[in-house]
Amino acid sequence: MSGESATLVLVLHAHxxxxxxxxxPAFLEETWLFEAITECYLPLxxxxxRLVREGFDIPLAINLTPTLCEMLEDSLLxxxxxxxxxxxxxxxxxxxxxxxxxxxxxxxALHYYGQLSAxxxxxxxxxxxxxxxSFRDLQPHGLEILASAATHPVLxxxxxxxxxxxxxxxxxxxxxxxxxHPPRGFWLPECAFAPGLDTLLAEAGLTHFFLDAHGMLFAxxxxxxxxxxxxxxxxxVACFARDAESTRQVWSAGEGYPGDPVYREYYRDLGHDAEExxxxxxxxxxxxxxxxxxxxxxxxxxxxxxxxxxYAPDAAFAKARAHAADFLHARAVQAERLxxxxxxxxVIVAPYDAELFGHWWYEGPAFLEEVLRLAASPGSPVxxxxxxxxxxxxxxxxxxxxxxxxxxxNGYFETWLSGVNDWMYPDLHQAEATMQRLVKxxxxxxxxxxxxLDQLARELLLAQASDWAFILSTGTVPTxxxxxxxxxxxxxxxxxxxxxxxxxxxxRIDAIRAQDNLFPTLHADVFLx
Amino acid sequence: xxxFQTPTGFSAMVRNPHSLFLYWTVEGEGGGDRIGARxxxxxxxxxxxxxxxxxxxxxxxxxxxxxxxxNYYLHVQPDHVYDVRLxxxxxxxxxxxxxxxESIPMPPADWASPDDDxxxxxxxxxxxIIGQPxxxxxxxxxxxx
Numbered sequence: 279m280s281g282e283s284a285t286l287v288l289v290l291h292a293h294x295x296x297x298x299x300x301x302x303p304a305f306l307e308e309t310w311l312f313e314a315i316t317e318c319y320l321p322l323x324x325x326x327x328r329l330v331r332e333g334f335d336i337p338l339a340i341n342l343t344p345t346l347c348e349m350l351e352d353s354l355l356x357x358x359x360x361x362x363x364x365x366x367x368x369x370x371x372x373x374x375x376x377x378x379x380x381x382x383x384x385x386x387a388l389h390y391y392g393q394l395s396a397x398x399x400x401x402x403x404x405x406x407x408x409x410x411x412s413f414r415d416l417q418p419h420g421l422e423i424l425a426s427a428a429t430h431p432v433l434x435x436x437x438x439x440x441x442x443x444x445x446x447x448x449x450x451x452x453x454x455x456x457x458x459h460p461p462r463g464f465w466l467p468e469c470a471f472a473p474g475l476d477t478l479l480a481e482a483g484l485t486h487f488f489l490d491a492h493g494m495l496f497a498x499x500x501x502x503x504x505x506x507x508x509x510x511x512x513x514x515v516a517c518f519a520r521d522a523e524s525t526r527q528v529w530s531a532g533e534g535y536p537g538d539p540v541y542r543e544y545y546r547d548l549g550h551d552a553e554e555x556x557x558x559x560x561x562x563x564x565x566x567x568x569x570x571x572x573x574x575x576x577x578x579x580x581x582x583x584x585x586x587x588x589y590a591p592d593a594a595f596a597k598a599r600a601h602a603a604d605f606l607h608a609r610a611v612q613a614e615r616l617x618x619x620x621x622x623x624x625v626i627v628a629p630y631d632a633e634l635f636g637h638w639w640y641e642g643p644a645f646l647e648e649v650l651r652l653a654a655s656p657g658s659p660v661x662x663x664x665x666x667x668x669x670x671x672x673x674x675x676x677x678x679x680x681x682x683x684x685x686x687x688n689g690y691f692e693t694w695l696s697g698v699n700d701w702m703y704p705d706l707h708q709a710e711a712t713m714q715r716l717v718k719x720x721x722x723x724x725x726x727x728x729x730x731l732d733q734l735a736r737e738l739l740l741a742q743a744s745d746w747a748f749i750l751s752t753g754t755v756p757t758x759x760x761x762x763x764x765x766x767x768x769x770x771x772x773x774x775x776x777x778x779x780x781x782x783x784x785x786r787i788d789a790i791r792a793q794d795n796l797f798p799t800l801h802a803d804v805f806l807x
Numbered sequence: 808x809x810x811f812q813t814p815t816g817f818s819a820m821v822r823n824p825h826s827l828f829l830y831w832t833v834e835g836e837g838g839g840d841r842i843g844a845r846x847x848x849x850x851x852x853x854x855x856x857x858x859x860x861x862x863x864x865x866x867x868x869x870x871x872x873x874x875x876x877x878n879y880y881l882h883v884q885p886d887h888v889y890d891v892r893l894x895x896x897x898x899x900x901x902x903x904x905x906x907x908x909e910s911i912p913m914p915p916a917d918w919a920s921p922d923d924d925x926x927x928x929x930x931x932x933x934x935x936i937i938g939q940p941x942x943x944x945x946x947x948x949x950x951x952x
Contacts, residue, residue, distance in 0.1 A: 435820060472821070473912070495937070500919040502928050504937050522938070619932045682821060682914035690823035690914070700878060704832050707818060 283659040284613035285625045285668060286606075287518060288649070289488060291465055292319065292632035293343040293430055295745035295762075296796055300354055304562045307758060311349050312362045313571060315409070318636035318643070319350075320397045323405075323412050325647040330419045334654050337664045338646075340413065340632065341424035341465035344452045345743070347410055348796040356407045362562075363401065366571065367394045369560045373548070373572060376556075382588035386574050389591040414457050422664035425453040425461035425484070428797065431742040432694045434472035434682060437707035440714055440807040443478050444735075445742070447804050448797060450482045455799070462486065462666050467744055469493070469520065469629075470684040470691065476511035486516040486665050488629055493683030494519030502676055506616065506624035508668060510675040517680055518665055523612060524628040527605060528645075535601040536639035539577050540594050544638055546583045548572035573640075598641035602648030610659040625668055629685075687751075694747040698756075702763050706741060709770050713738050713805050716777050720803040729791075730782040731802035734773045736794050738805075741766035769794070817893050817906035824885035824916040829857065830878035831893055831906065854896045858904070863887035869902070885916035 294314060299305035326336050342350075349355050370391040377383035405412050413423060427433060428448035436442050446464070453461045464484045466475070471493050479487060491505050494517065501509055505519035528534055535541075549557060549570040560570055575586035576594065609626055616624045635642030653662045686693035695703070717731055741763055749759035769790050776782045816832040859868040859881055872879055872893075883889055889911045894904040921930055 437818070472914075491937075496915045496918060498915070498919045500921060500930075504933050615936050616933075619929055619936065682824075688823060690821075692822050692826070695820060695822050695828055700828060700830070703820065703828075704816070704818075704830050704877075708816070708832070 282623060282661045283617070284609050284623055284661075286524075286609055286649075286653065286660050286662045287625060287627040287665055287668065288338050288646070288662055289424070289465075289627065289629035289665070290322075290338065290340040290632040290635070291343075291426075291629060292340060292346055293426075293467075294346050294349065294633075295743050296345040296348060296429065296740060296794075298349060298352060298355055298795075300793065304358070306562055306568060307755070308355065308358060309362070309562060309568070311355060312359050313569070314633050314637055315350075315359060315401070316363065316366075316394070316397050317571065317640065318633050319409055320400050321393075321636045321643040322632070322646070323409065323416075324396065324400055325643050326416055326421065327412070329647060329650060330416065334650065335420035336416060336650060337420040337422075337662045337667065338650065339422040339424055339463065339664050341426050342410070342413060343426045343430050343465075343467075344428050344449050345430060345796065347452065347456060350409045352795070360402065360407070363394065363398055365560055367391075367398055369570065369572065370394050382590070383574050386589050386591060387572075390572055410456055417457070420664065422463060422666050423453075423457055423461070424463040424465045425449050426465040427467050428452070429739045429743040430467040430745060432468050432470045432684065432691060432744045432747070433466060433475055434470050434684075435691060435694060435703070436742065437710045438714075438807075439474065439478060440805060441710045441742070442475065443481070444805045445739070446478055446482050446484075448739070448800060450484070451799075452797065468684045468686055468694075470686075470744075471517075471680055472682040473679055476513040476515045476517070476680075479515045480513040484515060486518065486669060488627065488665075489517050489519045489680055490683050490685040490689060491519050491522050492689055493517070493680045494678075496681035496683070497678040498681075499676075499678055501678055503620055503622070503624075506620055506626065507622065508625065508665075508672060508675055509680075510677045512677060512679060516669055516675060518625070518627045520629055520685065521626045524605070524609060524626055525630075527608060528628070528630060528639075529634070535598075535605070535645070536634070536642070537577065538597060538601070539579050540590070540597045541577050542573050542589050542591075542594060542640040543575045543577050543583070543586050544573065544640070546573055546575045546586055548574070594641050595644050598644040599648045602645045603652060605645075605649060606652055606658065606660045613659070627665075693751050694744055696751060698753075699747040699750040702741075702747065705767055709738050709741065709767060709774075712770075712774050713802075714807050716774060717802050717805045720801075720806070726782050726784055726787075727777060728802070729784065730773050730777050730787050732800055733787050733791050733794070734770060734777065735800060735802040735805060736791070736797060737766045737770040737773065739797070740794055741770065766794070817908065819889075819891050819908040819911050821911065821913065822880070824914045825882060827859075827881040827883050827889070827891065827911065827913075828878065829881055829891055829893075829908075831874070833874060833877070856894055856896050856902060857881065858892045858894065858902055859883065860890050860892070861887050862889065862910070871896075883913055885913050888912045 294310055297307045329336050373387040374391055377387045426449050427445040431445055433442045460483055462485045464479055464487045466487050469488055469490045471489055494501050494505050508516045508518050510516050547569040550567045574589055576589040578586045613624050653660055683689055746759040746763045750756050818830055820828040822828050854871050855874050857870040857872055891908045892904040893906045894902055896902050
């Protein structure tokens with residue numbers, strides 16, 4: 279690591295809750311996955327693969343959460359995604375016809391047709407639907423894939439270490455099966471840390487994880503390099519801390535790049551703008567409207583949606599490349615300010631939700647590609663490196679005890695623990711205790727009872743997901759979120775009742791498993807205390 | 808005698824350095840025997856109460872609660888260690904604990920004192936560059952409509 283003035287660690291956290299509804303022919307919440315595939319994961323893969331073809335390394339770290347991986351691998355959802363993509367491609371063709379006499383709109387319609395055609399080809403023909411395999415194949419070219427907990431719980435809010443350990447172990451085992459080797463790094467869901475978790479990560483063979491800045495800054499003892507170097511926890515697992523400055527530049531809707539007037543306006547969408555008869559065949563619901571991903575306007579400024587100017591894709595993507603150069607320049611300036619203060623070049627850690635790139639910030643994948651391209655150029659003062667590469671070159675680390683923290687609102691746990699969602703914890707914690715009690719006889723249980731206990735574990739894991747508490751906190755789709763927790767806890771109680779009564783119905787277990795089919799190789803004894 | 812409800816579970820969760828979420832579960836009725844077995848005359852029970860013991864500075868905080876509330880957000884001090892007890896205050900004002908949390912270390916909300924072994928780090932300059940920690944807001948879940 280000699281020569282450069284700063285090392286940049288780019289971390290993408292790709293996550294969606296497990297949203298799979300075989301009981302309905304179509305289900306609106308499944309579009310969270312479909313939109314993320316089309317707008318984020320495929321464009322990201324396309325650009326990373328292009329860099330590799332051009333001979334670049336891609337020293338990026340990415341976490342694909344287990345629930346996301348389970349959905350990407352699910353044949354039902356793959357089929358539904360293919361159908362959705364085909365429908366949108368039909369809409370793209372009609373849009374080119376409809377906008378043919380409107381040059382500005384036609385320009386964007388052409389762009390969407392090209393984007394959806396590329397997605398169709400990449401997903402169906404090039405990758406054969408195997409996005410996970412495509413990410414796996416990028417590992418030899420520098421991509422570091424991080425593991426994460428099974429269903430993205432806020433680990434400090436689980437009731438005990440046995441529940442936390444189960445979430446971590448399921449995530450690690452799934453990762454090893456998928457990616458062909460045990461993980462080194464781990465993404466703590468919501469960057470939520472509490473002392474003691476590092477011990478569980480060490481038990482699982484993990485070497486590093488990520489904190490929000492104050493998790494490191496408020497550590498005991500004080501971190502000698504602030505947030506600009508990895509440290510070691512008492513258990514020997516290393517931690518990296520998020521840099522607020524580089525975060526703000528990309529993350530903030532107000533002062534960050536994604537708010538530039540030239541970028542695509544997310545909130546104005548053809549699904550709401552078009553005439554009812556025209557758009558209805560392309561919507562997933564029989565009533566009401568939802569986004570379809572065709573957006574013809576740019577952010578323009580702080581003006582009403584109805585007054586937004588037309589979107590010009592070429593100008594927007596050129597701006598993304600310019601912003602990438604500015605981002606790297608800002609890191610070099612940041613490093614210059616730290617010269618003489620730190621005895622080493624700073625390690626600047628910039629983690630982001632992957633879905634920011636492409637879904638919310640449509641031009642974001644182009645920004646990432648350009649950052650990787652520019653940082654690899656000769657003479658760049660900033661180099662991008664993976665966390666594992668940094669640790670390998672940085673064996674002497676300060677030992678400290680990080681502070682409890684998260685990257686949520688106000689930096690702790692109140693997003694997931696407030697008056698709108700605190701009602702769930704007594705039930706969740708009771709279920710965790712029940713799980714540990716019932717699983718004690720797992721080794722001696724017959725196949726029927728084991729299958730019931732395995733499904734019991736799946737229902738508990740699904741109920742533990744942080745997404746439901748988050749959605750209740752933001753108020754976006756609270757009825758759905760509350761329904762998911764209540765459904766999984768109801769199924770949990772039903773199965774627990776059967777197990778306790780010694781009257782397991784294999785048909786009923788099969789029926790529940792057909793609904794909640796994730797983690798097919800799960801064994802419930804992972805919950806043994 | 809009217810059946811007397813008692814808590815069957817009591818837990819404390821760290822919400823942030825200044826706040827603990829306490830909850831208790833109440834199942835069924837007729838727990839009066841349990842209290843009776845502890846030597847408390849349930850007919851004399853006046854008030855349910857939380858007692859938070861701060862093991863860092865030795866202070867004690869008493870809060871009257873109603874069992875039906877089922878939970879309570881307790882204001883605490885960062886970087887202090889607490890245990891919290893749920894119990895009853897009898898007619899003569901004596902507290903009887905029914906349930907007790909484990910020892911709860913609260914997170915710090917500020918820097919540690921400078922390390923004597925800091926290898927000459929210019930803390931003032933470093934802190935100036937980093938600025939005050941400003942925990943950010945995640946966009947996680949923002950994919951939801």
